Amino acid sequence: MDVRNVYHRLKDASRYAILTPDGRFELFCAALASAIILIIIMIVSYLLEGSIQSIRSSGIDFVIGSRWDVNRDIFGALPFIAGTLYTSAIAILIGVPISIGVAIYLSEMAPDWVRAPLGFVIELLAAVPSVIFGFWGIFTLRGFLRDSVEPALNDTLGFLPFFEGNPTGMDKFAAGLILAIMIIPTVSAISREVMRAVPNSQREAALALGATKQEMISGAVIGYAKSGIFGASILGLGRAVGETMAVTMVIGNKNSFSWSLLDPGQTMASIIAINWWEADSGSLYQSALIEIGLVLFGIMLIINVIGRILVGKMIRLREGAVG
Amino acid sequence: MIYGNLKVRKLKDRLAYAIALLCVFAAAVPLISILLDVLVKGLPQFSVEFFTSELPSPGTGEPGGIGPAMIGSMYVIMIGSAIGIPIGIFSGIYVSEYGNNWFGRSVRFLTEVLSGLPSIVVGIFAFLLLVLGLGGPTAYAGGFALSIIMVPVVSRSTEESLKLVPNTIREASLALGVPRWKTTLNVVLSHGRAGIITGVILSIARIAGESAPLLLTVGWSPFVQTSISEPISTMPVLIYLYGTSPYENWINVAWGTSAFLVIFILSLSIGVRLLTRGKFAYSRL
Amino acid sequence: MHTAGCDILSDKKYKMETNELNAWFGSFQAIKNVSMKIRGNLTTAIIGPSGCGKSTLIRCLNRMHEVTPKARAKGRVLLDGEDIYSRDVDPVEIRRKVGMVFQKPNPFPTMSVFDNVAFGLRANGIRDEEFITKQVERSLRQAALWKEVEDNLDGCGAGISGGQQQRLCIARALAIEPEVVLMDEPCSALDPIATSKIEDLIFDLKEHYTVIIVTHNMQQAARVADYTAFMYLGELIEYSKTKRIFENPEEELTEKYITGRFG
Numbered sequence: 001m002d003v004r005n006v007y008h009r010l011k012d013a014s015r016y017a018i019l020t021p022d023g024r025f026e027l028f029c030a031a032l033a034s035a036i037i038l039i040i041i042m043i044v045s046y047l048l049e050g051s052i053q054s055i056r057s058s059g060i061d062f063v064i065g066s067r068w069d070v071n072r073d074i075f076g077a078l079p080f081i082a083g084t085l086y087t088s089a090i091a092i093l094i095g096v097p098i099s100i101g102v103a104i105y106l107s108e109m110a111p112d113w114v115r116a117p118l119g120f121v122i123e124l125l126a127a128v129p130s131v132i133f134g135f136w137g138i139f140t141l142r143g144f145l146r147d148s149v150e151p152a153l154n155d156t157l158g159f160l161p162f163f164e165g166n167p168t169g170m171d172k173f174a175a176g177l178i179l180a181i182m183i184i185p186t187v188s189a190i191s192r193e194v195m196r197a198v199p200n201s202q203r204e205a206a207l208a209l210g211a212t213k214q215e216m217i218s219g220a221v222i223g224y225a226k227s228g229i230f231g232a233s234i235l236g237l238g239r240a241v242g243e244t245m246a247v248t249m250v251i252g253n254k255n256s257f258s259w260s261l262l263d264p265g266q267t268m269a270s271i272i273a274i275n276w277w278e279a280d281s282g283s284l285y286q287s288a289l290i291e292i293g294l295v296l297f298g299i300m301l302i303i304n305v306i307g308r309i310l311v312g313k314m315i316r317l318r319e320g321a322v323g
Numbered sequence: 324m325i326y327g328n329l330k331v332r333k334l335k336d337r338l339a340y341a342i343a344l345l346c347v348f349a350a351a352v353p354l355i356s357i358l359l360d361v362l363v364k365g366l367p368q369f370s371v372e373f374f375t376s377e378l379p380s381p382g383t384g385e386p387g388g389i390g391p392a393m394i395g396s397m398y399v400i401m402i403g404s405a406i407g408i409p410i411g412i413f414s415g416i417y418v419s420e421y422g423n424n425w426f427g428r429s430v431r432f433l434t435e436v437l438s439g440l441p442s443i444v445v446g447i448f449a450f451l452l453l454v455l456g457l458g459g460p461t462a463y464a465g466g467f468a469l470s471i472i473m474v475p476v477v478s479r480s481t482e483e484s485l486k487l488v489p490n491t492i493r494e495a496s497l498a499l500g501v502p503r504w505k506t507t508l509n510v511v512l513s514h515g516r517a518g519i520i521t522g523v524i525l526s527i528a529r530i531a532g533e534s535a536p537l538l539l540t541v542g543w544s545p546f547v548q549t550s551i552s553e554p555i556s557t558m559p560v561l562i563y564l565y566g567t568s569p570y571e572n573w574i575n576v577a578w579g580t581s582a583f584l585v586i587f588i589l590s591l592s593i594g595v596r597l598l599t600r601g602k603f604a605y606s607r608l
Numbered sequence: 609m610h611t612a613g614c615d616i617l618s619d620k621k622y623k624m625e626t627n628e629l630n631a632w633f634g635s636f637q638a639i640k641n642v643s644m645k646i647r648g649n650l651t652t653a654i655i656g657p658s659g660c661g662k663s664t665l666i667r668c669l670n671r672m673h674e675v676t677p678k679a680r681a682k683g684r685v686l687l688d689g690e691d692i693y694s695r696d697v698d699p700v701e702i703r704r705k706v707g708m709v710f711q712k713p714n715p716f717p718t719m720s721v722f723d724n725v726a727f728g729l730r731a732n733g734i735r736d737e738e739f740i741t742k743q744v745e746r747s748l749r750q751a752a753l754w755k756e757v758e759d760n761l762d763g764c765g766a767g768i769s770g771g772q773q774q775r776l777c778i779a780r781a782l783a784i785e786p787e788v789v790l791m792d793e794p795c796s797a798l799d800p801i802a803t804s805k806i807e808d809l810i811f812d813l814k815e816h817y818t819v820i821i822v823t824h825n826m827q828q829a830a831r832v833a834d835y836t837a838f839m840y841l842g843e844l845i846e847y848s849k850t851k852r853i854f855e856n857p858e859e860e861l862t863e864k865y866i867t868g869r870f871g
Contacts, residue, residue, distance in 0.1 A: 004423060025504035026421050033414035033422075033430045036478070039471060040433050043444070046451045101346025109343055112677075118347070120596070125354045127592045129532025131559050132581050135566040136357045181353045188350070201714040205777070208672055209728040209784060210704030212332050214339035219727060223718045242441025244535040245559075249567060269443050269535070276539050281455055293447040297440070304439040328733050329701060 043297070051291035053284055062291060068255050068271075070278075075288035077268070079257035081295065083172065084241055084267040087251070090176025091240040095183045096233045102184065103191035103229075108217050119192070126185035134249030137178050142169035142250065145177075150262055165262040168252070173261035175251040179243055183236035190235060190311065194228030195221055231310030238303040242296065244269040268296045358585070364575075365582025373579055378545050378556060381570040389580050391547045395462065395555035399537065402466025402551065403473055403530055408523055410470070411477025415519075418478070419485035420507055431482070438475035445471045446536035453540070460542030462551040468536035473526040480522025484515035521595050528591040532584060534559035558584050622686075623648030623788060623818040624669060624706075629683035631664050631673055638664040639681075640842040646835075651810060651819040653833035653850065655826055657870065661842040662822045663711075666790045669820065670706035671699040687788070704732065707786035711793040713773035715780070717766035721748075721757050724765040724776055728784035743783055750816075751779035752809045771802025778809070782817075789813060791821040795828065807832050826866065830854050838862045 054062065058075050065076020106119050150167030157163040165171075198221050206216035222229070252264020253274055266274075272289050279286035372388050379387025414434070418427050449468035454460055488511050496506040512519070542554035543564060558580050565573035565580075622645040631639040639661045646652050654662040667673040668681050671692060684691045692702045715724050725744045734740060744761075748754040753775040757763070765776060774794060781789060791810075795803040810832045813819050823829050829836050830850060837847040838861075846853060846862045857863045864870055 004420065022503040025507070026417075029413045029417035029421060030426065032410050033417040033427075035410050036414055036430055036433050036437060036474060039474075040436060042452070043440075043448045046448055047444070050447070050451050098346045098349045101343045102350050105343035105347050109340060121354065122347075122350055124589065124592065125350065127528060127532075127588050128354070128357060129534065129559060129584065129588065131532065131534040131562045131566075132357065132361065132585060135562055135577060135581055136360055138566065140356060140360050181350075184350045199714075201710060201712060202716065204672065204675065204710065205714040205716070205780075206727070206731075207675060208670065208703055208708035208710070209731065209780065210700050210702075211728070211731045212336040212700050214336040215332070215731045217339070219731065220716060223716060226718060238439055242439075242443070244441065244443045245563060249563070269441060272443055272447070273535055273538060276450075277542070290447055290451070293444050297444050300439055300441060300444075301436065304436065308435065329698065332700070332731075332733065333698070 047290060047294040047297060051287055051294045053287035054291040057284055058288070058291075062288070063295065066257065070285055073284050075284070075291075077271075077288070077292055077295070079255060080266050080268045080271050080292060082257040083251070083265040084269070084296075084299075086257070086265070087172055087176045087179055087247065087267055088237055088240040090173070090261070091179030091183055092233060092237055093180075094177065095180030095236060095240075096187055098180070099184050099187035099232075099236070100191055100229060102188040103195055104217060104221075106188075107192050107195040108213070108221060119189075122188060123185050125181065130182070130243060130245040131249075133178055133182060133246040137174060137246060137250040138170075141174060141178065145169040145174055154262065161259045162261050165258075165260045167262050168264070170250055170252040170264055171260075171262050172251060172265045175247045175265070175267070176261070178246045178250060179240040182243060182246065183239050186239055187232045187236035190232035191225070191229045194225045194232065194311070197228070198224045227310050227313050231307045231313075234303055234307030234310060238300055238307060241303065242269065242300055244273050248273045268292050361578065361581045361585050364578040365580070365585075368575055368579025368582070373576075377547060378561075379572055379576060381568065381573055387572070387576060389558065389561060389576060389583075391545075392556040392558045392561045392580065393583075395541070395544075395548065395557040396531065396559070398462045398548075398551055398555060399465040399469055399541065399557055400527060400531060402463055403469030404523075404527060405470075406467065407470035407473030407526065408477055411474045411522075411526070412481050412519065414474070415478040415481025416485065416507060416512070419482045420511070434475045434478050437471070438479070440471075441535075442472060442533055443535040443539070446539035449536060449540045458552075460540060460554040462541055462548070462553065462555045465537045465541035465555075465557070466551075468540050469530040469533060472530055472533060472536070476526040476529060477519075477522050480525070481515075481519050484518025484522070485511060487518070488514045524591050524595040528588045531588055531591075532559055534563050538563065621647050623688065624820075625684075625686040626665075626668070627684040627686065629665070629668060629681065629685060631661075631668055631681040632679065633664075633676065634678040638842055639668070641683075642839075642842075642844045644837060644844055644847050646818065646820060648818045649816075650814055650834040651821060651832055652835045652837065653829035654820065654822045654837045654839060655824070655829050655865070656839035656845075657865065658824065659841075660839040662839050663792050665839065666708075666792060666820055666822055669788070669790055670703050670708055672703070672708065674699070704728070704784055705786050706788040706790060707781035707784065708790045708792065709774070709777050709781055709794045712797050713770060713777050715765035715773050715776050717764065719765050720762045721765055721768070721776060722761040725780050725783045727780060732784060744779075747779040747783040748776075750782050750809070750813070751775045752805060752812075753779055769802070771798050771805060774798060774802065774806060775809070778806070782813075786817065788818045788820065791819065793822055793824060796824065803828075826854075838865060840865070 054075060062075060062077050063081060064078055066078045067074050067076045068079065102122060106115055110118060146167055146169030150169065150173065153163045154167050202220040202224055203216055206220040211219060247267050248270040251266060251270055253266055253270065254264040255266050257265060272292055275289060279289055372386055374388060374393065375390045376386065376388030378389065378391055414430060418431050421427065422430065445468050449464050453464035453467055492510060492514055493506055496510045497503065537557050537560050541557060541560065543560055544554040544556055548555040562577050562580050566577035568574065624646040627643050629639055629642045630637065642665060654665060656662050664673060668685060673679050673681050681693065685693055687702065687705065716727065719727065722744055725747050726740050729740050729743060745754060748757060753772060756772060766773065768776065795806055807828065810819055810821065821833065833850045835848065836850040836853040838845045838853060840861055846857060846859045853862060854866060857866060
């Protein structure tokens, strides 16, 4: 019998419950909790209010137009939307496999004494602020990419549109790479949780059939944890899409989109960060930047909802399925 | 007779192990590189002057310090905490102890939404609310932005810690005639205090490094500030502005600031985990 | 401590043999000096009260015991005369030859019925889809499940009833053509009807396989097993033909257990 339920029913019986000390405390907590609801409502309404000018002016061209001309009041944000999606895609392509590898190692392969400390070290990555990632990106990663990795990519794969251009180290590839590193703690931690939730009876079933450890992991563990891992990746995608400072500092800040990884670019978050103080208060320019923030907000919402549904589905699968 | 090629399968097994280990290195190498870089380039900057002097002018050989930026960071963190921690803790208490209804569920859901907000969007909102039309960038606007980021972290850890408190503890207190609200505040909260304190400290560590929202709300000021209604310098914004500048002395200051910030944040993160090692290490606190 | 049954047979009739087998979980010794010879192509039951070590014993027979952290075993276990614990033997090979069905049915829930049964074949590198399909049908028939699932082989492996899931696990184990089938209380999570279906199929399995079944249900042992071993506190107390154990046990402990005076 849940104490809280019993208490509630007793309380509802009294019409003046709110005036009791208990009632007042609950009301106080509820009031502070409602600040959260209030904040979300305010964020949405302020974003809408701030972007209305730009929405009226650009209409649908805002999301399908590629011309961003401040002086002529033409604001097409497609290059930035594309930039965000492109760099996030790279982050996922590189970061998710590494995260899954880390999760598999920690969950299935690491000896006991390694597990906790190593897991903790990986989590430390999450504690490093974005701006320091960016700073490191400018000074260390850029040099590494410009002098070793990108020329190699350019020479060998330069015929592909993805690798044309001059290797400078300040480009979408650098941004995607840093984002990949930044999502590793999130995606690997959730994947680990999800793998830990796989019942041991599944592992034993595979081993008893004469499977090697690798076969057991691919068949029994990953198969079971599939949707949870996918959910973790979606949440990682959410982080990558919203990342600002690190991306701003290494992406090269060019307001156009190209398919080449070696070209500089711009994301939704970075255009806002770079230009915020350039826009006059109340101007169409500022409204356009706010509208980009609105679009970013919307994308984040969708991504997070999908991610949480998928992780929830996997937990329900475990509880509902066998036995 | 079913006979697979055992040699090949064992090879795949070894390969899988090697690849997994490689992934671990791929994750660890950037971390080590960042830490090394920051410490090697930043620690040499440390000196008494570094922590106390005013911000240096660009380009000159003039030594300077980050005193104002540290004070500025302290301001915004304190303002953010003053707003964010109470809201976070009490909303966490509500959802855990009283939240078994549509309101509690909505709060929980929206807290999750809040935690997924890009920090720059939070910055835009704080700007629109507190900067636009109110005279310009101020420290309290930055503090407010940071509080929005803190609330979900504190709320979630509070809620989870309280949910772990066994019901028998609540029942024991209620059975002794202690009113519900006192039970929650004194007994339940204190039982879950390890997790709550962890959440609070980790939220501080998180906002200490946030740059984007401050960039949009607090702006920057090269001077020492005493009022919170003015723009101020803060450490994360310093790293951004100085780090992307062409001036060597500024870049050095940025490394020093990064080193300090990283040490600060990592000490908080590591320290709080050590202190609350084990689920119910509340006896140590 | 007893060795072998009362009949003297040539060694070739013994499919598996344990020789002074000891097993531990950490510092707790679960099996003490168990030596027994198990005859091929019949069903041997291992009975005993909870904690007597019977599950641990069969898990040593396919080297699953060592999968548990801090678990170890010492002694010899022979399969067709070869020690499965010798250094140059890979447990993976042993588990293919000595299959196992667990107490709680554990089909892979994200795979179809077909893929569940085919798992062991594919893991062994078999790629011939025609062969796999034939083998899946053959195993499902042997597990007395074919009729019930033949129209829905793509259905989720966990979407069928508990009794059917257990038969699916049996089919899955049979698909890789093991020589010995170990069953760890296979019916304890099932209802009586499902149980009797599985007991019927154990009778048929004897023809092609050697079955070793752990059960806490003495009546079940009396129904299905040719030979029965009684264990208590990690030791093998008595082991002989089932009829003998139940009608005329040699050891006092055995008699006490059979007549329900403990456990």
